[in-house]
Amino acid sequence: MTTSTNDDVANPKAAEEPPVLLVERSAGIVTVTLNRPDALNSFDDDLHREFPRIMADLDDDDEARAVVLTGAGRAFSAGGNTDDFLRFADDYQARRRAMRQGRKLVEAMLSTEIPVIAAVNGPAVGLGCTLATLCDIVLVADKAFLADPHVSVGLVAGDGSAVTWPFLTSLLKAKEYLLTGKRIPAEEAVALGLANRVVPAADLLGEARALAEQIAAQPPQAVRETKSVLNQHLRGAMVATLGMGLAAESQSHDTAEYRAIGERFVHGGKG
Template sequence: MKYELPDALTVECEGPVRIVTINRPDEFNAVDKDLHWALAHVWRQVAADTDAAVVILTGAGRAFSAGGDLDWIISFLDDPVARDESVREGAEIIDEMLRFPLPVIAAVNGPAVGLGCSVAVLSDVVLMSDTAYLADPHVAVGLVAGDGGAAFWPLLTPILRSREYLYTGDRIPATTAVELGLASRVTAPDDLLSESRRLAERLAAQPAQALRSTKRVVNMYLSQALGGPMQAGFAAEIATMQSAEHRDRLLALRENAVNRENAVRKTTPREKEEAR
């Protein structure tokens, strides 16, 4: 089957297994406009692939996904049409993942932040490298965690524990993520993809109808529980996107990023080598 997706999201076929890779490694797989669109549309394409049985979702390079691309997010400050479209598409990503009939194994190879964290946690099985972490820093940039965290985490974790991480945006190490119920298990970095493939092959060998129907029933609980909170979350996220505090936080982040880039450019080759 030919997949019609931008280069930022690739699909590799290995027998009945489809390896979906978030493919912006130089940007730590930050989600820009093209990747956001792809994450909303890949699931129907894989579901239409009659030879597919299981999906492994992972990131190219050192990150799973660093969350929203800063330049893309900043563009929303003066483009309300694009802003609202991104929120609508974000809801579509979550809805499509919940409806997707095949099991999805997230192979979290590095940081999974913001939307990257939500996409990982929405998977059926979450395998994490022991050097990876989860984080949802929406509140830290003046936003409601509307694309999954605030609505979804309390279904999986003790509310008292998830509040702290949602409110602060602190990193959740892989072992803590398993303890909280946001991940299934931890592997060594070099074993992550091989463990994911082994599990994928095992699931692909299961009776297909029984496996898909079991997933559908389990996800009924999630869909029913998420209905109200997700709608409220996205509405609140749109409201905070228009706040002065959000604008100030984003512009400060961009200024810090520019200052870091300028500092790197001024670094001599010898200093760069010593920094390594």
Template sequence: MLEEYQRFEAVTVEAEGAIRIVTMNRPDSLNAADADMHRELADVWGLVAADVDCRAVVLTGAGRAFSAGGDFPRMVATQQDQAIQDEVFDEARRTVLGMVELPQPLIAAVNGPAVGLGASLVSLCDLAVASEKAFLADPHLGVGLVPADGAALLWPMMIGLMRAKEYIFTGARIPATKALDLGLVNDVVAQDQVLPTAVDLARRLAEHPPRALRDTKRLMNLHATRALSGLLDQALACERASVNSPEHAALTRQMIDAAEARAALKVG
């Protein structure tokens, strides 16, 4: 089974006994999801679910970020090519359902900023350990997008509707300690202890009888799976409409221009 993970590059999978560590591996881009990472995030969960030797899973990011969210070139391509849109939204659906329906417990090791897609991935995990330097944020609305793939659907159940609206509508950062208070993460630790703490927690969970653990996870996820089954397709359709909007195209262009200007200043 382990050799099947070798085909992944933007998302790597390592085995530590019965634990699988899934790492988003684009550190130079703060683990923003380009085409390869987005596809591999959709593909990896089916392999993990079928891994009979895996008892618990940790999801983290390489480098100093968990995930900065979307990748600008991929965002532009998604706006311009309907075939790419088909791929992107199929992958988004498979990622959400693959994580929520994963038989093994899934722990986020939030080693740094978790923005947009990154925040959604944290919300789709069963448990989360965050660095004291980490924060969560969902800025979809700021770039003219409907947030559909996790946080906007699950945060109302996790922290209450009005509080969820506050953070989704404003895109404000949620520092790690605030996320702990809200119930978006389970623990906040020093930067160098995030992954060890998450792996230790995974090992403790892996000691439980596997059938009982998996059935308990399935039972406790019923609210989330029922909510997602009723809302996910509608949410993705809304986000797809927003991808095709002139305002999203204009805001994306502004962000790309600003990034290029900052890069030019550094070179100069």
């Protein structure tokens, strides 16, 4: 059964709006779908709030053995919500809230013991790319790509990729792709170490679920705590760098370059 993370009975408004996350459970496998397809699954306040909450709930669920994370529609996630560009330039409190939300997302992904398999069905950009590469196994559809264009839109890449990418690829490669913001096609993402393998789009979810079933069949305590031990490397990097990165990213919103790029987004000059 597909459910939302909202209590539709207690909150009638939630019943009128599509849930930002869809959760489907089947024999210990939980499929979590980012569900803002019209916005390319970009993160608004609701999705920022709900995502860490559902991950914490799943981590406390003894029946859940593995998670498959994917996106509705044609994108995995476009990252940040472009409607917020100028809001964050003008509203300091909204900006700081976004930084706190970003921290909570990274912390949730690195502290969750249940294995998470990313099924990257389409573009994974910015925070979407960070989210994918925070997962434990990353399968990428053949026509998908990864990109972290923080720097290209006037922002410090402070909310995750600068923490994880040097471990997944190399410091030199992380610098190249974060400083240029260029797209990383699926095959190249695998070669760099940012993904495990490329899968035909039609087979992506099936292969991700089959892999989740293999993991779910393993002894659960051994699986969860092995993942936790491995993630100690990333948690150490997070403690060392995430606070500095988010503070620097917050300052980026005050620059003339960021505001100019935000104006272009607002007036339709995205290309």
